[in-house]
Amino acid sequence: MRGLRIFGALMAGLWLAGCATQDPSGNNDPFENTNRAIFAFDDKLDQMFFLPGAEFYVNTVPEPVRDGVHNVLTNLDTPVTLANDFLQGELDRGGESMMRLVVNTTVGVGGIIDVATKIGIPYHEEDFGQTLGVWGVPEGPYLVLPLLGPDPPRDLGGGIVDIFLDPMTYINLREHTLWSAGRGFASTLDTRARNIDTLKEVRATSVDYYATIRSLYRQNRNNEIRNGKADIENLPNY
Amino acid sequence: MNKLRFSALPAIAALAGLLALTGQPAQAQPSAQAQSYVQQNIEKGLQILNDRSVPDAQRRQQFRNFLLSLTDIQRIANFTLGNARRTAAPQQVQAFDQAFKDYAISIYESRLSKYSGQTLKVTGATERAAGDYVVSTTLVDPNDADSRRNPLQVDFRVQTENGHFVIIDVAVAGVWLGIEERDQFASFLSEHNGDVGALARHLQGLTADLQSGKHPSDQPDNGEH
Numbered sequence: 001m002r003g004l005r006i007f008g009a010l011m012a013g014l015w016l017a018g019c020a021t022q023d024p025s026g027n028n029d030p031f032e033n034t035n036r037a038i039f040a041f042d043d044k045l046d047q048m049f050f051l052p053g054a055e056f057y058v059n060t061v062p063e064p065v066r067d068g069v070h071n072v073l074t075n076l077d078t079p080v081t082l083a084n085d086f087l088q089g090e091l092d093r094g095g096e097s098m099m100r101l102v103v104n105t106t107v108g109v110g111g112i113i114d115v116a117t118k119i120g121i122p123y124h125e126e127d128f129g130q131t132l133g134v135w136g137v138p139e140g141p142y143l144v145l146p147l148l149g150p151d152p153p154r155d156l157g158g159g160i161v162d163i164f165l166d167p168m169t170y171i172n173l174r175e176h177t178l179w180s181a182g183r184g185f186a187s188t189l190d191t192r193a194r195n196i197d198t199l200k201e202v203r204a205t206s207v208d209y210y211a212t213i214r215s216l217y218r219q220n221r222n223n224e225i226r227n228g229k230a231d232i233e234n235l236p237n238y
Numbered sequence: 239m240n241k242l243r244f245s246a247l248p249a250i251a252a253l254a255g256l257l258a259l260t261g262q263p264a265q266a267q268p269s270a271q272a273q274s275y276v277q278q279n280i281e282k283g284l285q286i287l288n289d290r291s292v293p294d295a296q297r298r299q300q301f302r303n304f305l306l307s308l309t310d311i312q313r314i315a316n317f318t319l320g321n322a323r324r325t326a327a328p329q330q331v332q333a334f335d336q337a338f339k340d341y342a343i344s345i346y347e348s349r350l351s352k353y354s355g356q357t358l359k360v361t362g363a364t365e366r367a368a369g370d371y372v373v374s375t376t377l378v379d380p381n382d383a384d385s386r387r388n389p390l391q392v393d394f395r396v397q398t399e400n401g402h403f404v405i406i407d408v409a410v411a412g413v414w415l416g417i418e419e420r421d422q423f424a425s426f427l428s429e430h431n432g433d434v435g436a437l438a439r440h441l442q443g444l445t446a447d448l449q450s451g452k453h454p455s456d457q458p459d460n461g462e463h
Contacts, residue, residue: 223412
């Protein structure tokens with residue numbers, strides 16, 4: 001997944017440099033035609049492989065085991081969250097991340113059990129794309145990438161920085177490639193499995209599925225950047 | 239610091255008292271009213287959806303009437319169609335307004351019914367401008383430990399209209415439904431040469447699917463655009 005992300009960033013960079021057109025629609029989506037084509041491709045792959053795979057996973061693997069897998073993956077992501085908490089100047093949240101990492105890795109048996117949430121230190125997630133957002137970097141033109149889905153320049157670049165913020169990148173495991181491929185696979189499966197019903201509903205009730213996902217992606221990212229505080233000032237007038 | 243705070247306290251109290259006497263509205267009061275408006279009505283809405291003793295069709299009708307009394311669908315329709323309203327033919331706009339009303343109610347019903355059995359807690363309200371509030375709430379499934387620890391964040395945009403409150407938008411986890419609909423409609427129109435009539439027909443089709451009793455997730459692929 002990582003190699004793919006870096007390759008994606010390089011290709012997107014070349015492509016952005018090659019065709020910097022102005023978007024008259026105000027959607028900040030100057031590559032909409034290409035984005036739509038890639039989105040349709042991603043959606044086909046999703047309907048053919050990822051969705052059935054996620055459904056098979058949910059139907060065959062019992063919930064406590066899936067929760068354990070989710071907890072381990074979340075725990076592995078915690079160092080990146082921790083680094084970004086501090087980069088955003090969120091010292092309290094950074095402290096929480098540190099506590100979560102220590103408690104869940106030890107008492108929670110390598111992250112399988114989310115003990116931290118049970119004792120009142122709830123989960124939160126940060127990434128470098130959000131950190132850039134906090135620093136005032138705009139999202140940039142909307143981009144959809146093959147396999148990765150929506151990934152505008154700020155979040156794409158942020159994802160690459162996160163690779164370098166992740167201690168697992170520097171641990172010289174014998175089977176490093178196999179390990180990171182396995183983690184990427186499990187992470188994709190886990191995320192897809194947790195969104196089966198929501199995405200089905202959005203897909204079936206959308207007037208324009210592409211535009212819905214674009215709106216959801218942007219609103220959701222902005223919400224994450226503000227750590228869940230409602231964006232009161234920038235709401236449109238009715 | 240403490241001393242200053244104590245000495246300022248009586249002055250603030252006196253000022254507040256003066257404002258009350260001169261009939262100036264206290265800032266906190268309308269916000270509090272907006273909060274209780276959301277609390278009472280959303281609870282009532284969830285109760286209607288929860289009441290399994292009422293036949294499906296009747297419950298749906300009750301919920302529909304209840305929602306219509308709570309919101310101003312025409313204003314939401316105006317917002318979601320945006321500038322296209324000014325350029326499209328009046329018959330097309332009329333068709334859109336009717337189709338949107340049915341679509342919006344079905345969407346609210348479909349999305350809210352997922353939260354039946356859950357409890358809503360108002361956590362605060364902010365007045366953006368005069369008579370324009372965002373009421374923040376959390377939704378919790380009392381039977382789900384995970385949900386109790388990570389409650390779902392739901393915000394309501396409430397405005398005053400002719401002296402009473404109306405809910406004009408709702409955000410789940412920071413995603414405003416009205417904004418999402420406006421974005422979709424704008425995209426649909428730019429893909430269909432600005433044909434508002436085509437949008438109205440498309441909404442009618444989606445509504446028919448939603449109301450046919452099947453859960454939307456059972457629906458087959460409705461095609462790419």
